[in-house]
Amino acid sequence: MARNNIVIVGGAAAGMTAATRIRRNRPEASVTVIEKGAYISYAACGLPYYVSDDIKDINKLILYTPQEIYDTYKIRVLTGHQVLNLHARNRQLEVRNLETGRISDIGYDRLILATGASPVIPDIPGSTLDGVYGLRNIDDALALKKNLESGLTRRAIIVGSGYLGLEMAEVLRKHSVDVLLIEAKPHLIDPFELEIASMVKNELLYNGCQIQKSVRLSGINGSSEGIHSVELDNGAEVLTDMVVFAAGIKPNVSLAKQAGISLGKSGAIRINNKQETSLQGVYAIGDCAEVRHRVTGKYVYSPQATSALKQARVAADNASGKFTKFEGITGTAIVKLFNLHVGRTGIDKSIVQALNLNVETATVEATSRAAYYPGAENLTAKIFFNTSDGQLLGAQMAGREGIAAGIDVFSSALHNKMTVFDMLHLDLSYTPPVAAAWNPVLLCAMQAVKKLNRRF
């Protein structure tokens, strides 16, 4: 089957990574990217830091303009174009030019869907008023920063205490905005453990954020002039000038659905280890697709930039006739809020319970450098391990430094299905100004082994 005409829907990081890799693989192929918005090839994870003004120039987050990508890679990019329909039988896309309204057909030999995700915005009164924001793309970032730089926003409500919600708390405090963070669950940053969640709570409070848990937004009040208050489902009415929705994202799958492509249980596009969907010759990558979790072996919805980029390479290879596989994730994610770093990898308590595993935990307090060295910071690490064989199942950490380092070792251990017995022997870096002689990973393994030895 021909692979001369490859089309990608979606021009954010995953789509453009796939496009440039296809070009490298197949110098002679036609490569076209169709993007609804005006920008391509941007670092979405960097947007909060543009809004915070840590990054002054939005162009720093944009790797290529459409013209640059054409000049460098001869990749044709159609920005401001929306794919209305996917006709799988004759491999055609029905595409609308959003500026002119003109509709045309674009054929493909291979198609990659990189349609991304959208913020979850509840269907409540006022949710479309000016002053209500999400943060997924360049337009969102420009609008949010413009608002904050006007100086007119004094109070903001953040809905959700996931990674974006916590990052936005820092962003808004940098603009001296009074922040109220509301979380529907009874504790913050689910699915982190309480030890970690309480460190997150303290960091928010220390930095002047208010928090309300176990509460939902039930309405937003305002007019064409903007918003002035919100209503909570506990009956409270709270004054605010801004609402930021950070209560998770949902995969953009309407095109896939229309085309009859199978979705997984999670609602995201089901793929195999070649990133191929149920439709032959059609691949899906990034935030619209599922991903295989190595620890459970199951496909889940776990949108992360790092796996999106890996999936993009794999889909690009397979679309251009080179067989490669994506081996799945261990579930690594990390976030910084103010001076606290929080990370996790592997599976969490809810999944452990769902799988009915025999699990024990080990929790340690450690220091990021030798305890006696100036600047050593306390950190907390907690692991889950299988009591039947000692296999590591998951890890969570929080502290002011050394978190990425620890999580990456735990992730490597999960990747290799290491037991806590074997982890005891990891040969990890030590020098007093940079790391402690007993790395937190080793301390966790020691405590876990002690618990297991006591059982037998």
Place this chain on the structure above:
Amino acid sequence: MARNNIVIVGGAAAGMTAATRIRRNRPEASVTVIEKGAYISYAACGLPYYVSDDIKDINKLILYTPQEIYDTYKIRVLTGHQVLNLHARNRQLEVRNLETGRISDIGYDRLILATGASPVIPDIPGSTLDGVYGLRNIDDALALKKNLESGLTRRAIIVGSGYLGLEMAEVLRKHSVDVLLIEAKPHLIDPFELEIASMVKNELLYNGCQIQKSVRLSGINGSSEGIHSVELDNGAEVLTDMVVFAAGIKPNVSLAKQAGISLGKSGAIRINNKQETSLQGVYAIGDCAEVRHRVTGKYVYSPQATSALKQARVAADNASGKFTKFEGITGTAIVKLFNLHVGRTGIDKSIVQALNLNVETATVEATSRAAYYPGAENLTAKIFFNTSDGQLLGAQMAGREGIAAGIDVFSSALHNKMTVFDMLHLDLSYTPPVAAAWNPVLLCAMQAVKKLNRRF
């Protein structure tokens, strides 16, 4: 055989770690530590930071005094006692009280040698003059700091560009001392690769240190008043007030030798995976002993605090009747000099050549955070991998942050005998202020895979 009376020779970190673990394992046993010096249980790796005055109080580096260890653990510590002879046949030590000169016999059921190492000091004229220093123990640190705080030392020569030499360069510059670092080999910080060595050189120069390579000390000139100059083997005579020997260490094995304990090819004490020496019931740990390198499977001399502590636990377990094994090292080490962090793990070029392996390298320049995020620092990573199967063999990194994190992932990969193909799939931390989307480990793996694919 009885294990009621366990004796440890050497009261630094390894010896005391063994002692306290034996106490935990066997609450009823008699545990005795014999230490030549006045101090026990100190963090030797922290000594440079006491000398630099980053740490003001030497007691911060001392975990326990002999009295405290007795009160807490009922471990008897004889400081100021030297073991003169080991009579293996009747399990007796001949011990001299260095204060009184009195000699007595101390019996043991199990013995652990933690006799440490000494600086390599060449046999040249003047090497015992005042003003000539090593830095291995508390007394060395007190003497060096006293000298530097006198303000009378204006110029110093550091002999050797290994970890201690580089740390001492920073220490001496903090005291505003003019530093000349001399290295016998033609490049610094052997066995690091040239890319890394040149970053080390630049960091030293930027911080006002002078460097001479391919040169050795041939004499030290001075009198009872102190030293005033040194002679180099290139004929130069250089004025100096201080010489610091940092040209490596040699294991303290005279007691082991006297007792007929086998040494390895490296000259350090040969041990098995239980840390047992050739003499039944006698164990050796830490800087006096060899260690098995997991990558080559061979026993080598590679003294590191982290493996000393692990060996201490293993020797303590076996000495107290609990079978555990030490699984060996991957060869991880890291050093900070000024603002540069430098690390390595696995094997280096000289070992690769000695083993006659088919090896290729991959070198990448990366950033410690997202490239667009303020404070992102450049770093260099270089790996060695086997071209026959893609297995990772070693890694070296240098940069201002993120080095320990990367080296620890490489070390975990080596521990698990990962190939560069498999490393591509590691799920590593990413958030713009803390780490880049393409971790340096992944970039190295990508480049290595590209090289391997080109070959086939």
